[in-house]
Amino acid sequence: MAQYKDREGHLKVARAHTETVVVEDQEHTVKLGVFLSNTKSRRGKLAADKLQQLANLGLDWAT
Template sequence: MQALQQYIARTGSVTVPRGHEEAVVIHGEEHAVKLGIWISNTKTRRAKLDQAQLDLLAGLGIHWAQF
C-alpha cells in the first residue's frame, strides 16, 4: 500500500503500468515493489479483500475497489 500511495503522490495518477516497479524505503532499506503486478493481482482477487482493504483502495481512487 505504501508503494501505491507513493506512486500516486509522485505521479498524480492511479493508473500503474503493469511492469512498473516502485522503490520504497522500509526500516531504512530500499525495496523494489512490483507495483503494476500487485495492482493486477489485487484486482483479480478483490472478492477476497475485506471491507477495510477495499475502503483504503477506494479512498486512494482505485475505482474497481468500490462495489
C-alpha cells in the same frame, strides 16, 4: 502506492512497473503493477476494510 500517486498524480500503473520504497532505512523494490493487477482480479476475496483502504487511495474498482 501513495508514493506513486503523489508523484504521478494517478494510479494507472503499468503491469511491469516496479517502485522503490524505503522502509526503516532500507530500500525495497515492489512490483506495484503486478500487485495492483492481481489485487483487482481477486477483489472479490478481499475484506471490506482492505477494499475501503484501496478506494481511499483512489482506485475506483475498489468501491
